[in-house]
Amino acid sequence: MTEPIVSYQDVHKSFGETPVLTGIDLDIKPAEKVAVIGPSGSGKTTIIRMLMTLEQPTSGSIMVDGNYLWHMEKDGELTPANEKHLRQVRGSIGMVFQHFNLFPHMTILENCMTAPIHVQKVGKKEAKERSIEMLEKVGLNDKLDDYPNQLSGGQKQRVAMARALVMRPKIMLFDEVTSALDPELVGEVLEVIRGIAEEGDMAMVLVTHEMEFARDIADRVLFLDNGVIAEEGRPTDVLENSTNERLQNFLHRFR
Ligand code: ADP
Numbered sequence: 001m002t003e004p005i006v007s008y009q010d011v012h013k014s015f016g017e018t019p020v021l022t023g024i025d026l027d028i029k030p031a032e033k034v035a036v037i038g039p040s041g042s043g044k045t046t047i048i049r050m051l052m053t054l055e056q057p058t059s060g061s062i063m064v065d066g067n068y069l070w071h072m073e074k075d076g077e078l079t080p081a082n083e084k085h086l087r088q089v090r091g092s093i094g095m096v097f098q099h100f101n102l103f104p105h106m107t108i109l110e111n112c113m114t115a116p117i118h119v120q121k122v123g124k125k126e127a128k129e130r131s132i133e134m135l136e137k138v139g140l141n142d143k144l145d146d147y148p149n150q151l152s153g154g155q156k157q158r159v160a161m162a163r164a165l166v167m168r169p170k171i172m173l174f175d176e177v178t179s180a181l182d183p184e185l186v187g188e189v190l191e192v193i194r195g196i197a198e199e200g201d202m203a204m205v206l207v208t209h210e211m212e213f214a215r216d217i218a219d220r221v222l223f224l225d226n227g228v229i230a231e232e233g234r235p236t237d238v239l240e241n242s243t244n245e246r247l248q249n250f251l252h253r254f255r
Contacts, residue, residue: 003066005030005171005203006051010072011060013046020046022227024060030170033197033204035214035235038224039250044207047224048173051205052095053086064089065170091119094164095173098180100156102148102163108135109144112163120167127166134162138192154185158192165196172196174206186210193217211254215239223247 004027013021020043028034036044049055050062053069059078062069069089071079081089102111112131116122122130135141138158148156157177164172174193178186190213197204197217208214214221214235221238223231231244239251 002029004028004063005032005065006205007061007063008047009061009063011050011062012058013043013050013055014058019227021057024229026222026229028171028203028205030203031201033217033219034206035218035221036205036207036224037209037211037214037221037250038230042224043227044224045175048095048175048205048207051171051173052093053090056080065092087119091167092169093171093173094167094169095175096157096160096164096177098176100148100153100160100180102156102159104148107145107147108140108151108159111148111159112166115163116166130166130168131162134165135159137165137195138162139188152185153181154188157181157185157189161189161192161196169202171203171205174204174208176207176209178208178210209254211239211251223250225250 006028008024008026011021011024012019024047036047038044046055050057051064057070059072061071067081067085067089069081069086073079106114109131112134113127116127116130117124132141132144135144138161140155140158140162143151143155151159178189181189190210194217206214218235220232221235222229223238225246231238231242231247242248
């Protein structure tokens with residue numbers, strides 16, 4: 001059996017006294033495409049932010065690529081991985097956010113080159129070649145010297161994807177990447193994600209409200225509700241054939 005690239009074991013997360021996740025068990029296979037759906041506030045973003053080490057679980061263990069990010073000892077103590085190891089894990093994960101998070105004072109090309117140079121210690125020439133290749137992939141190789149504020153929202157989001165891909169991640173996380181876009185710009189961003197998915201080799205976790213898209217590209221859909229994965233399975237089973245009432249009510253809003 002293939003080892004999972006990501007593994008959550010009984011992960012709980014509270015903010016202050018408020019429990020958000022109350023027992024997440026989830027294995028993601030290398031190259032698997034997982035869509036996470038669920039009501040606003042159900043913890044979808046929190047689940048993926050913990051993988052980027054942007055949030056720490058309250059309890060439980062998370063493994064990425066065979067290594068623990070956090071590990072719950074038998075005595076209940078939560079042990080984080082050391083800083084060097086965390087850096088390594090972060091380097092194997094690319095994340096694209098709802099609000100692009102590009103560096104406004106850098107050109108598009110510089111936005112893409114900076115992480116490989118400073119984090120991966122790649123030479124400038126190689127960083128540039130990789131960046132141009134990825135910007136070509138997202139259809140923006142004619143914008144290398146532009147600044148983010150010269151681009152549309154859809155273009156900015158495509159740069160954000162190129163910037164993540166330049167790091168050659170094993171896992172890509174997409175956090176509602178089309179939610180902040182005007183409707184007419186959503187399609188171009190989804191097409192780029194579809195292209196990345198079709199290349200096949202990366203695991204992808206997509207938090208999304210685009211149900212049609214989830215159905216098309218995901219191998220598995222998770223419905224997060226009340227702090228747990230309330231339903232999971234193949235897209236048709238979850239999005240069309242489930243008898244879970246709360247899921248049906250949730251999906252009804254998208255019809
Ligand atoms: P979703 O992505 O499903 O909308 P989130 O993971 O963003 O949900 O948030 C889940 C819950 O956790 C929400 O109630 C949110 O207000 C709360 N939350 C998220 N991040 C923080 C934080 N840093 N501090 C306090 N509460 C937070």
